Every structure is written in structure tokens, then in C-alpha cells.
Amino acid sequence: MLPAKGPNESSWWKDCVRASKxxxxxxxxxxxxxxxLEIIDxxxxxxxxxAADSTHQIEAIVWPANFTVRFACVHCKRCVNNIRxxxxxQCPRKMVWTKFxxxxxxxxxxxxxxxxxxxxxAASRALDILGLQQDGAVxxxx
Ligand SMILES: [Zn+2]
Numbered sequence: 262m263l264p265a266k267g268p269n270e271s272s273w274w275k276d277c278v279r280a281s282k283x284x285x286x287x288x289x290x291x292x293x294x295x296x297x298l299e300i301i302d303x304x305x306x307x308x309x310x311x312a313a314d315s316t317h318q319i320e321a322i323v324w325p326a327n328f329t330v331r332f333a334c335v336h337c338k339r340c341v342n343n344i345r346x347x348x349x350x351q352c353p354r355k356m357v358w359t360k361f362x363x364x365x366x367x368x369x370x371x372x373x374x375x376x377x378x379x380x381x382x383a384a385s386r387a388l389d390i391l392g393l394q395q396d397g398a399v400x401x402x403x
Pocket of ligand 1: 318
């Protein structure tokens with residue numbers, strides 16, 4: 262999923278793609294090139310995002326425990342039942358670790374580890390959006 266314009270037209274982008282596949286260069290360089298591609302692919306550098314920095318970027322997710330809809334901000338990873346709790350507050354633009362998040366992780370991780378099903382996939386997606394699958398998320402628990 263490339264951005265609509267920009268990196269895919271530039272030579273460094275092609276260099277990155279080539280480097281990530283080139284068997285003749287070191288693994289470290291390849292890994293670095295792949296990391297750059299993943300970051301761009303993730304939309305972290307999306308230049309079309311003109312929303313103010315203090316605005317939550319909200320995604321609707323299916324909460325696998327009871328199949329209700331919850332709302333999560335992709336930046337600060339807050340996850341709430343009522344979307345007004347996000348639209349009515351400012352986004353700190355960084356993940357904030359709380360006991361509430363730990364509780365969410367404790368619910369989602371076992372569900373995501375189950376055999377593939379609608380519930381398992383919903384749990385996996387929620388973990389992904391909430392940034393709870395990333396290495397180190399646990400370590401941020403103060
Ligand atoms: Zn936010």
C-alpha cells in the first residue's frame with residue numbers, strides 16, 4: 262500500500278525496495294531498508310494527514326469479548342465505548358500506558374491466541390490497533 266504520490270516516484274524509494282531484496286548487500290542494510298519500507302507502508306509518514314496535532318485519529322473496532330463497537334485512537338491508543346470521550350479531548354500523540362490498557366491486553370491476548378474465528382480475528386485486530394502486540398508494550402508499564 263504505497264502513498265498516493267511521493268516515495269514511490271522517487272529514486273530513494275526504488276533504492277529501498279531494491280536494497281530490501283538484494284542478496285549482495287549485508288543483512289543489516291537489508292533490514293534497515295525493510296524497516297523504512299514498513300514505516301512508510303504503515304502510514305506513519307502520511308503527508309496527507311492535515312488534521313491538527315491535537316486531534317485523535319479514531320478507528321472503530323469490534324470488541325471481541327462481546328462484539329460491541331469501541332473506538333480507538335491510532336496515535337495515543339486510547340480505547341473507549343463512547344466516541345465522545347475521544348472527540349471531546351485532545352490527543353497527546355503518544356501512547357499512554359494505564360491500568361485500563363493492561364486490563365484490555367489481558368482480555369485480548371488470550372482471545373487472539375485461540376483458533377482462527379471471527380472473535381479471534383477481532384481480538385488480533387484490536388491488539389494491533391491498540392499497539393499491544395508491539396514488543397516492549399509490556400515494559401512501558403510503570
Ligand atoms: Zn489520540
